[in-house]
Amino acid sequence: xIGEIEIYGVYFxxxxxxxxxxxxxxxxxxxxxxxxxxxxxxxxxxxxxFALYVIVLGGFVVLTRGW
Amino acid sequence: xxxxLIGKAGPVVLTLIVVVAAVLVGRYLWDYYTNAPxxxxxxxxxxxxxIAPDVSGLITEVKVSDNQLVKRGQVLFVIDRARYALALxxxxxxxxxxxxxxxQAKREAARNRGLSDLVSKENIEQxxxxxxxxxxxxxxxxxxxxxxxxxxxxxVVSSPVDGYLNDRTPRVGDYVSTGKPVLSMVDAHSFHVxxxxxxxxxxxxxxxxxxxIQIMGETHKLRGHVQSIAAGIEDRDRSNGATLLPNVxxxxxxxxLAQRIPVRITLDEVPADFRMIAGRTATVAxxxxxxxxx
Numbered sequence: 001x002i003g004e005i006e007i008y009g010v011y012f013x014x015x016x017x018x019x020x021x022x023x024x025x026x027x028x029x030x031x032x033x034x035x036x037x038x039x040x041x042x043x044x045x046x047x048x049x050f051a052l053y054v055i056v057l058g059g060f061v062v063l064t065r066g067w
Numbered sequence: 068x069x070x071x072l073i074g075k076a077g078p079v080v081l082t083l084i085v086v087v088a089a090v091l092v093g094r095y096l097w098d099y100y101t102n103a104p105x106x107x108x109x110x111x112x113x114x115x116x117x118i119a120p121d122v123s124g125l126i127t128e129v130k131v132s133d134n135q136l137v138k139r140g141q142v143l144f145v146i147d148r149a150r151y152a153l154a155l156x157x158x159x160x161x162x163x164x165x166x167x168x169x170x171q172a173k174r175e176a177a178r179n180r181g182l183s184d185l186v187s188k189e190n191i192e193q194x195x196x197x198x199x200x201x202x203x204x205x206x207x208x209x210x211x212x213x214x215x216x217x218x219x220x221x222x223v224v225s226s227p228v229d230g231y232l233n234d235r236t237p238r239v240g241d242y243v244s245t246g247k248p249v250l251s252m253v254d255a256h257s258f259h260v261x262x263x264x265x266x267x268x269x270x271x272x273x274x275x276x277x278x279x280i281q282i283m284g285e286t287h288k289l290r291g292h293v294q295s296i297a298a299g300i301e302d303r304d305r306s307n308g309a310t311l312l313p314n315v316x317x318x319x320x321x322x323x324l325a326q327r328i329p330v331r332i333t334l335d336e337v338p339a340d341f342r343m344i345a346g347r348t349a350t351v352a353x354x355x356x357x358x359x360x361x
Contacts, residue, residue, distance in 0.1 A: 002105055002281050002350045011283075015100060043082035051082075051089035058092035061099065 105352035262351035263327035
């Protein structure tokens with residue numbers, strides 16, 4: 001929550017880094033699920049992808065609590 | 068028929084379940100980052116004592132250097148002792164003069180009383196009154212000597228607190244004036260943190276709640292607790308006009324910024340190698356303690 005990352009004197013909240021990480025992980029997850037044929041069972045593909053992204057991000061935030 | 072319906076509804080239900088989960092996670096994230104009582108707007112603060120000499124004069128000696136740690140009572144600098152030593156001598160001379168006068172008056176009074184048949188009553192009264200006057204003068208001169216001695220003592224300026232000198236020390240030869248501060252000291256025992264919390268978060272801040280403090284650029288966290296919350300801040304939208312009537316700023320009500328309330332935090336745990344510097348930036352987060360769930 002209170003963490004911040006300094007890049008050459010500019011401070012970013014750690015949430016920004018977590019968002020980028022979560023996006024990468026979700027991108028990988030998308031490819032994996034696509035190959036497994038998961039999306040045949042899905043109603044709206046984009047909605048599912050966004051929901052997955054939020055859940056993955058939430059997971060990262062919980063894992064890094066106290067940073 | 069039934070199977071077909073389930074086959075059609077299945078994807079919708081699955082998607083909605085995941086979306087609901089995402090909404091719950093999103094709410095948690097919003098609460099965690101936006102509503103939780105924490106702020107990046109905090110600072111280390113300390114009491115600053117301004118040292119002003121009690122007597123004027125040239126500085127003849129400076130016994131400390133910039134940023135030095137100074138004990139309570141340690142001598143900081145000395146002001147022109149010669150001048151105040153001379154003033155003391157002068158006062159003592161005046162006292163001697165008054166004493167001589169008093170002795171003479173006493174002798175005269177005794178003599179007049181002894182010759183009471185020859186001397187008029189008025190003269191006796193006059194000589195006794197002179198004794199009393201001279202006694203008062205001696206008392207005044209004695210006080211003047213005490214004052215001169217006090218001034219001489221006050222030429223040595225010593226530290227009223229344990230603390231750090233700030234970087235503006237007086238130099239030998241500077242002329243200092245009574246009551247005009249020449250250097251400031253940071254009280255070493257008064258370090259604390261002020262967190263400026265948005266007023267929207269105040270309902271989650273309670274006195275005695277534990278607090279984590281992250282100083283900008285430090286790897287280790289400091290710990291403390293909420294000591295007190297400010298009882299008031301300035302109303303920025305109101306001032307008094309020239310006629311003493313309230314002058315209220317007509318604010319635009321759609322976009323409003325939360326004001327900041329100072330919350331004073333007492334430090335409990337500080338890493339041994341951490342150097343306190345008043346003014347450093349701190350991120351302050353209130354830890355919701357057990358049984359204090361907001």
